[in-house]
Amino acid sequence: MNRADYIFSLFTGASQRDNFQRLDTLFPVAVMSASPAPFHFPEAASITLPSTFAHEGTLRSVEAFLAETETMALLVLRDGAVVHEHYAPWGGRDVRWVSMSVAKSFVSLALGVAVDEGLVASIEQPVTDYLPALAGSAYDGVRIKDILQMSSGARWNEDYSDPSSDINRFAHIAAYGGSFNAFAATLERQREPGTCNLYNSTDTQVLGMLLVAATGRSLADYVEEKIWHPLGMEAAGYWLVDSEGMEMAYAGLNATARDYAKIGELYRNRGRWHGRQIVSEGWIEASITPDAAHLMPGASDLSDSLFGYGYQWWVMGGDEGDYAAIGVYNQFVYVSPRRRTVVVKLSASSGYGTTNDETSYREYETIDLLRAIASST
Template structure:
């Protein structure tokens, strides 16, 4: 029986309410001016006013960070042979939050623009590292038998499409062989088309990745691809039988003592935007970094296996060595693990990184985790380091870690 329009609208509102999703149309990138040079700090702190979301409560046992002796930031840092001003860099990249933990103690915390200790900020691709952790936890829980199994054993995809028969491991390593263009300054690129799928047409986000095409043999090219993380989110949901938000609430939010309520952006069908849609405070973003710095252990409890942390933050193939991963139309001088970036130089550090300069940087040798949340308005206006400043952000955070005594 076909519903009349009014009845259909009422049904949609009831459905979204049951799913804890705000019944609003996702804002398009064009509407908020993303990758156009327009300021973004007013948008990144109010995403739940712009798009449907699925909310997560704070932990029932919140764990505020203990305060340690305050530190000062170095006044300058070195990048590509030049000495750069810290204050100028913070301003130029529209920094909203900078938080430094050393040995689990809060040693530095500063907010600018629209940032604040209780402000949820859009993760962009920092979400990818959270999804990777949830895949590892699902492995530990026995929901996923083996990451060398095909992801299509768990997630429905079209026969012959990019993820049909491709191993979960290859997807984790951005090496599925799927055809993809992650150019942020190209409005016709695949990453923009994936975002447009949030309108819910043709199966929404999950429908989009289920139809993607193959370009190369799996395991032969490391091509950064937000679609890989979206299907990993689908893997979690299908393997566990719960939404990404519900599983994250139980497996990360609750045991790690998240202090603030948070949320995931969803498409209009209620599917989490797994590749970029997590919204947390800086203090709660830091919890994943600290968990990984401590090899998956949190206050005496193993949240995710130490082996998963090790392989996730290790480069195991020449195609993932710094300089080899392809982002859009160019290589980048960072290596890749399981949805974590590994800087060049073999210093043992690693980072979750999102566009507009979101980072959760971990330096185990210095016992340091740093969160930088930003709204770099120039990001994506070209594909160059000059505007995007991905490598410079890593070197800046490295300099902070190395300055701590």
């Protein structure tokens, strides 16, 4: 299989169990080395997973759902210790699994560090202060904050089941080569920025471009120093890159389940990691707090999701205070501060995206599952 074969097998119902753990053999990658001081989560008494969970008034089987969504890894931390860990026979603890859009939350974290360091003066600035090449595009004069909140106003269609959608046009670059950055400059404005939450993977790519411009370093290099090594990542991480060496910021990270869990645990602890403040507590709070009408959880004409949105983090409704990094094919890093719990679910749900709705996405259903796991004893 070559990379074009892989890209065009996505959202068709084809099995991705093997592909998602070997993308470094199909794509050029930038490598982030394992931490010289790896952190290993302690282990605590195991919890018993619930046998069922409720979704839309119906009890569903946990075991069946995990199987149907082809769960490669399910890792549960409570108070920072492993209380449940399971891998499919076709996966494993050492497997580097593609993040899909969980990568977006890592990019947000990196931007928070850059803001803390003064490399980005303010997210109230127009992104074109740093990226003049985007002048005349949808991003011309748009606040960095609006891009962080998926509210850039760019015209966009992220329908995975539509071969002619914008996200699938974007995917052609990964399949055949080209520039992710050049693609961003082709987008046109549809709405006033900061008025509508429309999920757009190019928004995150622009944030990756911003980080490169502000730091003078590659995304992988900056993340390695500021996040990967400080969090004690146990394994090397890979970013898929384009023909020019630019990282696929919006979806191209590859890491192990235990290393993905560390970003969840960092956020649960308000940016503090074993005595060191990796990113400011204020950035964490803003990242998980919808602060405008179009970002709030619940059905709204101002958003294309029932979840709320922060700085590249999804915020659940209700009074649980939970939030998650979410990627297609059912990748999740779920955080429940109230339950002192982080859950990582890495999956190869082959039906994902074969329809443009929850019947194949199953993301709201997954959150109900993860809430049930967080409440288990």
